[in-house]
Every structure is written in C-alpha cells, then in structure tokens.
Amino acid sequence: MQSASVTVDLNILAENISRLRAEISTDTDIMFVVKSDAYGHGIGPVTARASAEGVRWFAVAYLEEALAARKAAPKARILVLGPICPEEVLPAVQNNITAVVVDAVHAETLDLAAKEAGVTLETHVKVDTGMGRLGLLEGCSAAEFERIFACSRLNITGICSHLAAVDLKRPWLQEKQHDQFRQAFTLAESMTGRRLMRHFCSSRGVQYYKDWDYDAVRPGILLYGYGCNDPNMRVQTRPFLQMTSRMMQVKDVPEAYPIGYYSSYRATRDTQIGVVASGYADGYLRSMSNRGEALVHGKRVPVVGRISMNWITLDLGPDSGCKAGDDVTLIGEQGPESIWADRLGRRAGTIAYEILTAIHPRIPRQYVGAV
Ligand SMILES: Cc1ncc(COP(=O)(O)O)c(C=O)c1O
Numbered sequence: 001m002q003s004a005s006v007t008v009d010l011n012i013l014a015e016n017i018s019r020l021r022a023e024i025s026t027d028t029d030i031m032f033v034v035k036s037d038a039y040g041h042g043i044g045p046v047t048a049r050a051s052a053e054g055v056r057w058f059a060v061a062y063l064e065e066a067l068a069a070r071k072a073a074p075k076a077r078i079l080v081l082g083p084i085c086p087e088e089v090l091p092a093v094q095n096n097i098t099a100v101v102v103d104a105v106h107a108e109t110l111d112l113a114a115k116e117a118g119v120t121l122e123t124h125v126k127v128d129t130g131m132g133r134l135g136l137l138e139g140c141s142a143a144e145f146e147r148i149f150a151c152s153r154l155n156i157t158g159i160c161s162h163l164a165a166v167d168l169k170r171p172w173l174q175e176k177q178h179d180q181f182r183q184a185f186t187l188a189e190s191m192t193g194r195r196l197m198r199h200f201c202s203s204r205g206v207q208y209y210k211d212w213d214y215d216a217v218r219p220g221i222l223l224y225g226y227g228c229n230d231p232n233m234r235v236q237t238r239p240f241l242q243m244t245s246r247m248m249q250v251k252d253v254p255e256a257y258p259i260g261y262y263s264s265y266r267a268t269r270d271t272q273i274g275v276v277a278s279g280y281a282d283g284y285l286r287s288m289s290n291r292g293e294a295l296v297h298g299k300r301v302p303v304v305g306r307i308s309m310n311w312i313t314l315d316l317g318p319d320s321g322c323k324a325g326d327d328v329t330l331i332g333e334q335g336p337e338s339i340w341a342d343r344l345g346r347r348a349g350t351i352a353y354e355i356l357t358a359i360h361p362r363i364p365r366q367y368v369g370a371v
Contacts, residue, residue, distance in 0.1 A: 037361060083102045284358075
C-alpha cells in the first residue's frame, strides 16, 4: 500500500493568480515559473489550470520541461531560462518555445544550428547583473550585443535578468542590479531599434519593487503560496500542496526509551510513539530529524529520532488516542493547525523551495480543480 499522498488544490492557485493580477498593471504579463515539476506540484495540471486562468507566459529551466508545459498549454508562450544546446533548436522551434541566449558564443552556436535546420529561433537575451550565474556579464559591452544581434536566425524579442537578492537591509544590492539591467536594455534597444520585452523580478522583487514590473513579472514561489509572510507585502497568496501519510503503529514506551538510529532521542516521559509510513526516500528531508512536526487528530506533535528511509517517528504524548491507520499531515493543515513548507524549511535549516521540490514524484498527486 502506498501510504503517502499529495493533494494539490488548483482552485487556490487560481485565487493566487487573481491576487497577483490585481496588483500589477494590465500591461504586465505574468510569466509563471513552473520548472522542477512546478516546484513539486506537477507541471501538467498546474500549467493547464494557470493557462485556463489566463496566464500567457510560463518559464522553465530545460527544454524537456518546456515540452511538458507545451502539452498542458498548447497556446501559451514558454521560455526556457537555461541555455538550450544546438540539438534542441529544432524541437524548440517546432514547439514554439522561446530560448535564452547567455553570451555571444552561445548565440552564435544556436544561430548556426538554426541555419542548418532552416529555422528561426525566438530568443530573449539573458543579462547577468550580479547574480553571478547565467547571462552576459554585467556592464555587457556593445561589441557582445553586436555579435548577438548579428545572428540572423535568432529572432531576439526580449531581455531579462535575475535578482540575486532583495535585501531590505542592503537595498543597494538589488538597486545596483536594477541599474545594470536598465543600462543593458537601454543599450540593447538602441542597437536593435526595437522595444524588447523586459522582465526582471521574481517573487521577492514583485513584493517590494512595484516599479520594476516591466513587461512581465516572473514569480514562482509566490504563486505556490509562499514568500508573503509579512501581511504588509504587496501580494498575499496561500499554499495549496498538502502531503499526508499514514500511521502504521502506535506504541507505549517508557521514559528514556531510545528512538531510531543511534538513539538520538530518548522518551522524556512515558509516552506513545507513532510510526509513520514516510521517510527521506519520499523526500521528507533527513534534516528534519528531531526538528520536524506533524499534525495528527488536529494536534501538532514533534518528529523525534532520526528520519529513516521509509519511517518517521512522532512523540504523540501519553494517551494520545491515536491508532494505526490514522492520517498524518506532514505538510498542510488540520483544523486550525498548519505546517507549511516554509515553516518546515526553517526548522530543517532550508527553504520552502527545497522542501517542495524534494517530494518524490513517485508519491501520487491528487488534484482539486484540474482542467
Ligand atoms: C531566472 C528565474 N526567474 C524566476 C524564478 C522564480 O523565483 P521565485 O520562485 O523566487 O519567484 C527563478 C527561480 O529560481 C529563476 O531562476
């Protein structure tokens, strides 16, 4: 019996999309980031529902993901944020996918591949304004742009960059990036003589820098319901992925009884230990050992002992009333209590992104509000 399951309520995604849309201008598109299987939520159903809600652009990391998104949203615009390779030019064009170019050599390589295939590839130029990852180096030279714009088989329609930080204590970090981005698009547009589609902000940028919305905002985590923990933030959304597992055994143990590998926990009183049918093989991170929490019978209980491959142990407290077969919420809510991925992330020394994308794809996802 498969014990863990994930429920994804797409009606809440639709609500999140409307809340974002209410804050941005009608001239700004939402480019929804659905890479890594839509942050573990399932790229097909998420893309299909968002597209039905009027989202026109989607962004992914790899071509393979773009093809999955294309199946779900036949008419949407899809941008691959990572550099595609020459063999991917033809399938990208055949599936109406937009690629990024990350430097002049990359642009020329794709241009050559497009010529050989007899196609023209739509592209956006990616500028590194301080992330130190993909893209033309900050202060990119006119010479490098010239080489890119000379690529006759690339139809360059956009320019983008990615924020490394939105740090409220050191605002100059993001402001410097924004200055670099403005210089880059000003130069690029003056060289092409065309207005390019500009996009810059991921979720945190959207929350704090309204003036940087440009032609599209590029949120991921915000539309999955996170990154809005301050009620004064511009957009408030709600999480909609819940992960549930099953209690397999409940047993009475005496005070000081050792729990799990290497006895990292000993019962602090006579208590009941619940053994739950999920572990790190399901994506419940081992760093949650002695730190995680779960909800059982509407009550918050601590994860005790080390997480093992297939089992989690909970200290249910004496006379818990729990029994084998009970539902255990690992991520989500039961009555007034909730444990969302950001809270688990803080406890496990990581972030909601990692908690969500770690959930193993083998765990069945059930969808509410799928189209
Ligand atoms: C280039 C780019 N844009 C946008 C995003 C979305 O970021 P977030 O989920 O923080 O909104 C990512 C995510 O890593 C990204 O790499």
